[in-house]
Amino acid sequence: MTAAAALAAVGGAAAEERVVGPVGAVLDVLALVCVGAGVALALVAALGMLRLPDVLTRLHAGAKPQTLGVVLVAIGVALDVRTATAVGISTLVVVIQLVTAPVAAHMVGRAAYRTGKVRRDLLLVDELSRLEGHDEPEGGLPDGCVRVPGGAAAVDDGRTDDDRPADGSTSPVR
């Protein structure tokens, strides 16, 4: 028996055992609730896309449904279809999303910072600029941004200069 035939046999057996009756109805309703929650998360993220002011905040709104929303939809599909194939594919989708979504969001955020597309007047603390030893991203301030007196990087974090290492290095970890 080939691997594909074995997979088909497993899927077929699971399909025959598909739960019906009262338990099946409860599972169907649970599945719809899960998918509905995932859809609601996607809607909230889409509203955030329209309303929020700059790349980092939009990234913040958009990264949530990329993990939780997709997980909820996949759980809903697995609960409703209830075959080995559906559960396997849903698990695969969840694993892929959990691994890749944070990486993609991190890379987009880093590119935004390095190319100066961050609204610095909205920042409370900018630990990256202290880490990299310059006050502004290389691309300069984006259009429409003004320099705040004192600068975002000068926000009082409760430490004085005496607390910092003498060699000028500053740790971003507190």
Next chain:
Amino acid sequence: MLPTGTLVVALVLGSALLVAALCVVARAVMGPTILDRVVALDVLVVVLVASFGLYAVLTDTTTALPVLVVLSLVGFVGSVSVARFAAKESR
């Protein structure tokens, strides 16, 4: 034909997804930077995944499920490559 209750749920969730997709496309068109567009298109991929998941749940079929895997992978590769390109462009 779907039962009435299921039909109502399908209409509500479907129109929510439509509104979400329109908002996201509006942001992708407005920009202003390429990274805004990338983030918006990532969320559009999530809306598409939710749509295919809703379709699979409503029809009890597995035909749409491979699309979910492909969408997850393509969305990742796309946003990462555009992020790399934007970083190089500024130097």
